[in-house]
Amino acid sequence: MSNNTIAPGVSEFRPLLSQSVGYGVVIGIGFLFAVVMLLLTAMQAKFSTFSPGSSEEFTSASRSVKPGLVCCGIVSAWTWSATLLQSSTAAYTFADEAVVGVSGPWWYGVGGTIQVAFFGMVAAKVKMNANGAHTFLEIVKARFGAPAHLLFTFYAFLCILVVCGSLLLGGAATVNAITGMPIIAACFLLPIGIAAYVVFGGLRATFVCDWAHTVVLFAIIYTFLFRTYTTSELTSPPSNLWHLLQDAAAQVPVQGNQDGSYVTMKSNQGLVFGAATILSGFSGVFCDQGYWQRAIASHPASTTKAYMLGGLSWFAIPWGFASCLGLAARALQSNPAFPTYPNPLSAEQTSAGLAAPAAAVVLMGKGGAVAILLVVFMAVTSAASSELIAVSSLFSYDLYRTYYRPNATGAEIVRVSHAFICFWAIWMGCWATILNKAGIDLGWLFYVQGVVLSPAVFPIALTVTWSKLTRAGVFCGSILGACLGMAAWMVGCLKIYGSITITNLAGPYSAVCSGLTGLLFSGVITVVVSLLNPADYDFSDTRAIAMLDGPQHEVPPQGDTVHEQEASTDEKKEKFPVDTAFVQTVDSKTEDGSQVDTELSRASLMEVFRKAAWYSSILTLIVTIIVPIPMFFSHYVFSVNFYTFWVSCTFVWALSSGTFCVILPLWESRNEMGEILTNCYRWMRGRGVLPK
Secondary structure (H helix, E strand, C coil): CCCCCCCCCCCCCCCCCCHHHHHHHHHHHHHHHHHHHHHHHHHHHHHCCCCCCCHHHHHHHHHCECHHHHHHHHHHHHCCHHHHHHHHHHHHCCHHHCCCCCHHHHHHHHHHHHHHHHHHHHHHHHHHHCCCCCCHHHHHHHHHCHHHHHHHHHHHHHHHHHHHHHHHHHHHHHHHHHHCCCHHHHHHHHHHHHHHHHHHHHHHHHHHHHHHHHHHHHHHHHHHHHHHHHHCCCCCCHHHHHHHHHHHHHHCCCCCEHHHCCCECCEHHHHHHHHHHHHHHHHHHHCCHHHHHHHHHECHHHHHHHHHHHHHHHHHHHHHHHHHHHHHHHHCCCCCCCCCCCCCCCHHHHHCCCHHHHHHHHHHCHHHHHHHHHHHHHHHHHHHHHHHHHHHHHHHHHHHHHHHCCCCCHHHHHHHHHHHHHHHHHHHHHHHHHHHHCCCCHHHHHHHHHHHHHHHHHHHHHHHHCCCCCHHHHHHHHHHHHHHHHHHHHHHHHHHHCCCCHHHHCCHHHHHHHHHHHHHHHHHHHHHHHHHCCCCCCCHHHHCCECCCCCCCCCCCCCCCCHHHHCCHHHHHHHCCCCCCCCCEHHHECCCCCECCHHHHHHHHHHHHHHHHHHHHHHHHHHHHHCHHHHHHCCCECCHHHHHHHHHHHHHHHHHHHHHHHHHHHHHCHHHHHHHHHHHHHHHCCCCCCCC
């Protein structure tokens, strides 16, 4: 909870940079990215086969994005400011000043990775059963009608509100702490530059921007890893940081950790944090249109592969970043360079996510402050761009087109999306300001997310995966699960903390009570009610959801010359008129428009689904049971050699993740980049572009 009053024994977080630096990063770099993305979008429209003027290209990237770029997009969209800040907070401290230590970053990584892996199964089913959909709400509408559609529309917008609040509050708090820039100014200015390139470029522009942001993100993470463990006189090599953490444990033992140590997986608080993170993660993935959007945008043959790589790659970010800076903050808080020296961070400062900035300042001075500022800025802008596209799709397809203009054309959908993106960018700033003035911060939203959204997880996932699901099961599971979850929230808060307050409601134990109750009871009720009178749904209605525009790949008539290909978009439309009604189901077409055996295609996707189920189950078993649980029950405290091995694993995983997110997209897109550069060169020489 935020509070401007400095209590006794609490030091103000001293800004290391001037406000001008904060404004320069938020406005200058934001608009620099916007200009670069606008140029790339213009080149794409002129020199490639894809045009952002099409509604299919704008909202779903023509369903042709390759797995490397989708993987990068997933990592970027799931790397919120909370991913960097809250995970570091978990290593530094926990609720009521109890410390989690080394287990905190691990459990945070688990709490976001297994959901992405399991969503790979859902993504395969989306391609199999609703390949023409633009949003998951369209699938709900086609299967269960308007009442269920409106119910899940509420959950979808609620999820986006929580995500946007988390992004802006975490980012604004960091900018304020490092530069002194007012929080409200940061809340309003951060979304503006993002909206500029999203409006003109659509979903494909956000994928390209995701890649650019991810390059910077991994570069800074690698910088902190190498600085902390290899070059810093304070913390390197890892054995030195281990000794500092031993000294910290001797001075302030950790209650609930084996021997009071910071370097043990035997952490009672760590298990609670892990449970809260897993519950929050499931709701943050399955209720967020941004993840469905990427499943829709990906090429059918590689959808699940992209989500598998995305889950593995993302794990390295909270695990590596927080293990590095979160533990370094705990080890270095007695250093005179610590921003709140001689006091540790206060509860409010840690809840705002300032453990990582504090460690960065001690390790690298102003350079560390700039690096944290940049990495948090990248996290906020990349994830926010995903949310802007997601919310514009929900509004344009599920509200405007469904209930106001059923015959809206593709061009009209694009115009409405543009307008709503601008509106939502402004509303994001207003919403974050409201939360800030109400005393709600990043930590509060992190725990409450699972509370309010978990009852919708099973009904949403089963809508596209289970043929026996019924309308009654959906309503009973969602509504009764929410009621039971809210009751558990209040009762748990009262019994555990003694009183119901805003602060106590966001306590980890309250969040686990509510999130677990809402998730499990919602799932059980949904399944049981459906099995009482099971449906036998064949998904024909969801497969009939059609693209709004025709195929993007047009074959020119014989005799067209290279120069004729430079005709304006309007002239092309006159030559090749496109019926913008519900004209085709996409699961019966390949990318070039040729007919395929749909049953064979579905059979291959079913095999992909089975592989995804095995993969996600094995991954979940490894990261939630095989690795942490034996160390928990054996009460093992890391030796200096094992801690060095643990650090080495974070390096290897982080470097592998960077390869998947940075190198793989370039390799997969080499032909497309070659096409664009070739056409650009021909155009500059006055020779005309090659036929599209």
